[in-house]
Amino acid sequence: MSKVFIVDDEQAIRDGLHWLFESCGIQAVTFASGEAFLDSYHPDLAGCLLLDVRMPGMTGLELFERLQQRGCALPVIFLTGHGDIPMAVAAIHHGAVDFIEKPASDNQLVEKVAGCLRQDEERRQQMAVAETFRARLHALTSRELEVMRLILAGRLNKNIADELNISMRTVEVHRARVLEKMGVNSAVELAQALAAHETQEQRVQKS
């Protein structure tokens, strides 16, 4: 379940924001400091982060940097006071989603947080699909991978048999097992799934 993680040193603000998100049906978890959040952080956390910039001890920006180092992909929104705007801008350049100036007006903050939660959900789903696909590829034997490569190259079963110096029958068995393992019905679907996966992988690598 996606949650909004609020990190602010001020009790009143934490409670106020908790109240606000609860009123919109968003689950909120509050932390009094960056250190407290880091302690309870693990990569499976889903949702978004709402960080106060100015805090005693670890500042919001420092926490953000630490999380990035740990490979945290959670979307981050900063809460800023007067004069912290240049800081917030710098943070956005480093990959933060947005910043909200205190005091936030109306449901602006809620909308932004909701957007972030959706974004995170999507990202997680994509990640899950990619993970499944990767697992299926992993399950193929080396002979099956060879056969799959030749199928995707558009070879006929006969040609594949000649090339691999195996019988037509064996090729057909391998082909059927590949389609089954990859969870597709035809060679065309297989090709589409592989292309989508490669695109996804590239995006991940890039980011």
Place this chain on the structure above:
Amino acid sequence: MWKTTISACRYPSVIIAGIMNTPDKNAYPGKLAWLWAMPNIAIGLFILAVGAFLFFYHHQERDQRRMGLIEDLLWQEQSIRQHLENTEETLTILAKDMMQQAPADQRFHTRAAFQLKINPEIIDIYWVDEHKIVQWHSAERLEPDPLSAFSAEAFNRAKLMNHTVFSPAHSDGASESWFELHAPLTKNRNFRGVLVARISLPGILKHMVPWWFAERYQLSIVDSDGLVLASKLDIPVSDSEPSYKLNLDPPGYGLLLHASARKTTGERAPKLLEILIVGLSLLVLWSLWALRQHMRHREQAEQDLRGEYAFRTAMENSMATGMRAVDMAGRITYVNPAFCRMVGWHEAELVGCLPPMPYWPPDSQDHAGEVFNAMLHGEAPPEGTERCFIKKNGECLDVLIQSAPLIDAKGRQKGWMSSITDITERRRTQEDLAAAYERFVAVMEEINAAIVVTDAQSHALLYANDYFKRVFGPTAVAEDFCLVAPHYWQAAAGPSARIPADVFDTEIHINQHWFHVRGRIFKWVDGRTAHMEVATDITERKQADELARRQEEKLHFTARLVTMGEMASSLAHELNQPLTAIASYATGCVNKLKNGENAQEILPAMEIISAQAQRAGKIIKNIREFVKKSEPHKTPVPLAEILEETVGFAEIEARRQAVEIRLDLPEAPIEVNVDRVMIEQVILNLVRNGIEAMSGQTHQHLTLSARCTADGFAEVCVADNGNGLNEEVAHQLYTPFFSTKPDGMGMGLNICRTIIEFHQGRLWHEPNPEGGTRFYFTLPLGV
């Protein structure tokens, strides 16, 4: 150069031959004196002998002449005496005869006349009777009577003695002198007078002295008083000639016959001989003197020569340069002590040596031989060759050898003379110097400062290190300027300004860099006065200093502004917290109410909102209390003082930005009742704003003026000639947190206005008709 060296070496050999056998120096003058005494004494004795001979010869001649004179004079005197005795006898006879005959007889007259004639010295014969009356006389010219006094005396004697008597001599004072012969006349024993013959003394001399006598002698008759009564041939004779006196008796009475020898012409030959002898003696003396002079010169020359020789020997021995002579075959013929000391071999060991020489380095004998042969063939370079010698004890020695032909007195070349200079020390010194120079250059070139030396008068560049050339470029070197002159002093004080002559220590701004320049006057290596400057790049330090200074200035001058600004910032933060909480709760409540939730559910949130609002209120209250605590402290102050002090603060900034600040104050002093520090801050703020507004402008000046207004206020105007304010900026000018500056807080003007309003004044601005903006504020006048 080598010529003198050669002569110095050749000379001794010449002298040695001549001087070697000379006896001891001290004995020499003694023998010389004795040698000199001999001819001197001989010539002295010779001249003495000749002188004595001449003296005795003269003396003898004189004696001879004197003897001759006496003989002749005796003869003359005898002749005169006999004559006079004859005359006396004749007169006696005549007187006797006269008494026997008649006195006036004609015969007597005739006899008398006859006597006068044969005796020309008798000038008169006369007869005096017994009554002393002249009865007759032969010469008409004599007066007959009475008888003169001196005649009367003789008359009486003749009468008394009844014998012929002579009278004393008498002179008439003129040319004539005479004496008389009185012969008594007796008849029948009765005295009947005397017969007188008057005899002239000059007559005697004239008639009785023969010619040869007169020629030889000057003869004169003098009386007892020395008075000359008569003289023969009265030609003056010198007193040195011999003379003699003899009594002439008769007539007696002290008459003297005086003869002086005349000079005779026959004496000329011996005289000439004498002159010749004297002349020759003088010639001998002179020649002796000349010889002596010549000898003296020779002696002096010898002495000089000996001195010169001693000097040369001393020079040769004391000389640090080694001298070595070789003959045409290369055999060493001479070495001086310095050379022996240099190579450590004894003179006896070296003289006569043929190449290879014992001092040649064993490992390069061939090379040494080549160099030596080149020297023998006259092919050695005139500037000398540098060689290495090995001392007897094996030490190495660097030497410079210069050779020159050795010419003997006949002009033939006998060999070669070489001077050997020990250059080991020199070479080491040179190497040390070179190393020192390298170190110097390394330090100078690696040093992180520009060093330049220029002539103090002409500013010609004397030295510039790499750093200088790198930083100031080839133009600076080409233009021959010293660092400071064109860039700082000229810019600061005008082109005609004189560069400060002495030490200075300043900072200048060139090519976007700050340099700390230390300069001073010193004596350059060639003695002229030079100006050295060391420029250190202090841009970084300067910037750091500037930053620190600005921060400090900020802290120092705008302490309260900063406090207020900080307060405002923290106020914003403090207020943000409750407001954020309130906003969150309120929005949440709205959301819940919209979703149709129970009002009871939102109650706790509403309570929290209320608490947070109270908290915000508390913050505001705290600020108000703080402001109250820092209320200004008003005192009456002269406005001019405040303005002048503020300008003093702002001048640092103004100079950096090249802004000229003009202060325009009325003559009458204005006193205002204000918090001095606060007003200074306001003015400083306005001045700074003005300076910043003018940045980039070419002609920047800021004017501060003050005047009294009609309604009892002092009005201060800060006018800049910057770009002015556009409408948007002007509109927001006093809005809190509005700033045109990148690092501005937007509190300055706002606080300024607050301060001025607190003082019951007013702050406003107008566009400056000359461009830029004018800020005005008013302050109440002091009571």
